[in-house]
Amino acid sequence: MRKIVDIQKKLLPDLMQVMEKRYDILHRIYLAGTIGRRTLAASVDMTERILRSELEVLRTQGLLDTAPAGMTLSASGKQLVEEMEPIVKEIFGLSDLEEAVRTAFGLKRVIIVPGDSDASDHIKMELGRAGSRVLRDSLSSGDVVAVMGGSTMARMASQFATPSQMKDNWFVPARGGLGESVDYQANTIASELAKRTGARYRMLHVPDHLSEEAYQTIMQEPNVREVVDMIRSARIVVHGIGDAITMARRRKLKDETKEELVKDGALAEAFGYYFDRSGKVVHRMATAGLRLEDIEAAGVVIGIAGGSSKGEAIASVMRFGHDDVLVTDEAAAIEALRHV
Amino acid sequence: MRKIVDIQKKLLPDLMQVMEKRYDILHRIYLAGTIGRRTLAASVDMTERILRSELEVLRTQGLLDTAPAGMTLSASGKQLVEEMEPIVKEIFGLSDLEEAVRTAFGLKRVIIVPGDSDASDHIKMELGRAGSRVLRDSLSSGDVVAVMGGSTMARMASQFATPSQMKDNWFVPARGGLGESVDYQANTIASELAKRTGARYRMLHVPDHLSEEAYQTIMQEPNVREVVDMIRSARIVVHGIGDAITMARRRKLKDETKEELVKDGALAEAFGYYFDRSGKVVHRMATAGLRLEDIEAAGVVIGIAGGSSKGEAIASVMRFGHDDVLVTDEAAAIEALRHV
DNA sequence: TTTAGTTGGACGTAAAATGTCCCGCCGTTA
């Protein structure tokens, strides 16, 4: 059963949405017993006319009876709702969890894929796909998108699919930083996204750990300057979320810095910043690119991370409070809710 | 698995069509390896533009890669097609059967519901629902519909659902005939259909087995005359199909008439006529209403019957050759094909 | 180099979806 639903989700994403909508309507009527169109419209948050079209379909299917006093489910309508409950849980079951996470961290939107990224590579891929969908749906014409690095971001990029070319979009790395493996660098990811979508991109080649002097010098370079300005004007920011200690090691921070991080209670890392349990910034990576104020100014900030081991880190970054959208998996979501 | 799909079909009536269409597209690309839009359009029999919209969905879902040389399935697209093959067989298995029956009897359209009406009442209901759908889809504004009696027709009527009122349609009994139980009389069925749809109806109260004289007299009655004229002008005729002997018994024909029927090889009964194996009329019910020439003149003739026991009778009536649409079940269809 | 086939863009038209308003009906309440 699981299988056919998965297939349908891939093949008929539009119809699945419609299905949810129609089930929602039926379910409300089921609960209300008998209810009028206008009342119902308010309750399921649709305009009256659009609801009406849906009701016509349901009536055609014989699921709905109409009387002057209002609408009621027919026998087969009631039966359908009852039979559907477990199926709906299966298909849309994570929406409750999504809503819980959304309100817990005050986010605009939360997408949760089923499973645990720590346990299976397949889930990691799904997470990437979900992330790419969110990014695609957030994109408007002319948008500049700043992306961070990391393996999750790389998977997101590799799963990105677009119906048409996006010639007037830009992808840029959110920050410099060449320390990591090339595949996972923000530069690489920005360029892959651009290639997959027909968009344009810019790279930012600024080494980590620059002295203040060298930093100032390199920032004088017109082409570096130009890229940095573009990064700072990004309307959309997409980033992964990491464990602070792991990230520090991967970035080869000095031992004393690492100790300092531990002392300050650094727990999570995102877009070059290190956060403690309460979401406070305790350290920042020394490189050019997106600053905190740019993140605050960005239109849409999307965080992507999954796996139960990252739950706490995700909670920490979400408490920081500048993300709009979180894409995660079931295990991480449950774990994150424990650390609200 | 069957169950979940059945439920979804109620909520999304065109789910199957869309799914089949998209699968078909993917499958062709799968077979072709790499193929262009125009070639593909011809191969799946769609216009170029409509195919293009579908392709966009598939591309968005990451199932499809596009290159200047043509389109190819992505890895997950290939996987999807492979996973779908058995599912498609199960879900769409009946469409092959439908096509076989359609061509065997030269019909315009065949609808087959899974199962055997003889075995389960549930299937009988499904048959009724399928029949009501066909009738609904055939209806145009202003149509006069002549319906016959019988338990299948009664179930069809009770399952009829319409999205909106049909005030300018008429339902009339195809023939007189009061011999049977009231619930199954054509008059009752016409009135129920009218009530369920907001359409108008006329009744025809003419007893069976009238003498020629009485028949002529009753036909002089203006209101009888009027109804009969309306019946004969019906654009749509809907009828069940019965076993000749059973029907003869139910209509309380005289023993000698029954013997005659047997002698003439009467096998099936439909709209008051008895047919032999080859589809030739061997007897007619003596009552007012639709004549053979009216059936030939009707725009749409819909036959509804199911159950393996009726397979032969169905084949016989279909050979008669004036039906346009057949609604039946899996068992009857298989049986009918044996008697082509 | 030519040719046939490909994608993607563009655009006017047709069709469907939608917002909006109103009417007549019915049960309830004053």
Next chain:
DNA sequence: TAACGGCGGGACATTTTACGTCCAACTAAA
């Protein structure tokens, strides 16, 4: 009993979407 509020459903202008059609740019193979 009369007024009222909520009901379904009809109607219609308008917006949005789908669709048919044509064309330009490009590529791979002949």
